[in-house]
Amino acid sequence: MIRVAFYGSSLVSSYWNGAATYYRGLLRNLASRGYGITFYEPDAYERQKHRDIDPPDWATSIVYPATPEGLRRVTADAAHADVVIKASGVGIFDDELLSGVMAAARPDAVRIFWDVDAPATLAEIRASDVHPLRNAFSGLDAVLTYGGGPPVVEAYKALGARRCIPIYNGLDPTTHYPVAAEPQFTGDLGFLGNRLPDREARVEEFFLKPASLLPGRAFVLGGSGWDGKQMPGNVRRLGHVYTHQHNAFNRSSLAVLNIARDSMAAVGYSPATRVFEAAGAGACLITDAWEGIEYFLKPGKQVLVARDGNDVAELLANLTPQRAQEIGLRALDHVLNHHTYASRAAEVDQVLRAELAARRRRSVA
Structure with a gap:
């Protein structure tokens, strides 16, 4: 068994934690390939009060106090792992975790930085000559x-990373699949996303503007932080929508909308988890335009692409239930065959085993 110490934001809660389903899909499939995974997450941001799942049987879940003492305890645990992974965006002691777990790792252990928001991280690094990652690259395997x-690959290599490998989001067909519609989520266009500074202007353009242009249609907004935001009267706010409700949310509207954050839209090749969750549920997806979308879904056939809010309004106004169903079914078939977390985990497995072999060769030499 290959022992993995994974330090991330949260495995058991998606509350203010968009990476939750990404972690779950990848790590569950890595566990099936012979990895013993311990996931370390801080008790922060009320995530533990809003758990979506119980600790899974395919990983050991360790929740530590968001204190210096809690940090010291879990940092020392890195010495017991064959692979040590520090994810971005933990939210508490990120810099200290990175330096601490990599220093505690055994000489023959593989050291990985896993960036779940690469465009934003790269912007931070470029803005600071003393960013902790600048000094960390020499000690990282990938x-x-x-x-x-x-x-993103070129940018990380230019900054000194030995290897940079994108591992895209995917579909976990055991958690995201077609279900019956539910009245609480019914509408013409649904959008699910927390209110974030680098997304809000795009939400105004791609969701709220179409709502104002189509006053006779129903718009459904899920996600935290939208209280107090001025919106058209045909927008219904749901607040936080738990992971186990995502299938029903995606199936209950005529179409669902994906809106990339500013940095991810600018860089491209960054499909959100929502893209594959919606496709997995057989939903008709409308996405804002970003470079590389055709690598994941075929525009016009498996997904509808909008350049701005006017495009969203036009697409929605002309969308029939029959066409929406056809697009959703094509997307579902495509992601089941080409974009599951099982296939993503196979890529990670190949990377980690190659790096472990290289580490062991160097330690023997």
Whole structure:
């Protein structure tokens, strides 16, 4: 068994934690390939009060106090692992975790930085000559990223990373699949996303503007942080929508909308988890335009692409239930065959085993 110590934001809660389903899909499938996974997450941001799942049987879940003492305890645990992974965006002691777990790792252990928001991280690094990652690259075996494609790979290599491999989001067909519609989520266009500074302007353009242009249609908004935001009267706010409700949310509207964050839209090749969750549920997806979408879904056939809010309004106004169903079914078939977390985990497995072999060769030499 290959022992993995994974330090991330949260495995058991998606509350203010968009990476939850990404972690779950990848790590569950890695466990099936012979990895013993321990996931370390801080008790922060009320995530433990909003758990979506119980600790799974395919990973050991360790929740530590968000204190210096809690940090010291879990940092020391890295010495017991064959692979040590520090993810971005933990939210508490990120810099200290990175330096601490990599220093505690055994000489023959593989050291990975896993960036779940590469465009934003790269912007931070470029803005600071003393960013902790600048000094960390020499001790890392590889950087894995949530997405970003060639631009992110080239950027990380230019900064000194030995290897950079995008591991894209995917579908976990055991958690996201077609279900019956539910009245609480019914509408013409649904959008699910927390209110974030680098997304809000795009939500205004791609969701709220179409709502104002189509006053006779029903718009459904799920996600945290939208209280107090001025919106058209035909927008219904749901607040936080739990992971186990996502299938029903995606199936209950005529179409669902994906809106990339500013940095991910600018870089491209960064499909959000929502893209594959919606496709897995057989939903008709409308997405804002970003470079590389055709690598994942075929525009016009498996997904509808909008350049702005006017496009969203036009697409929705002309969308029939029959066409929406056809698009959703084509997307479902495509992601089941080409974009599951099982296939993503196979990529990670290949990377980790190659790096472990290289580490062992160097330690013997």
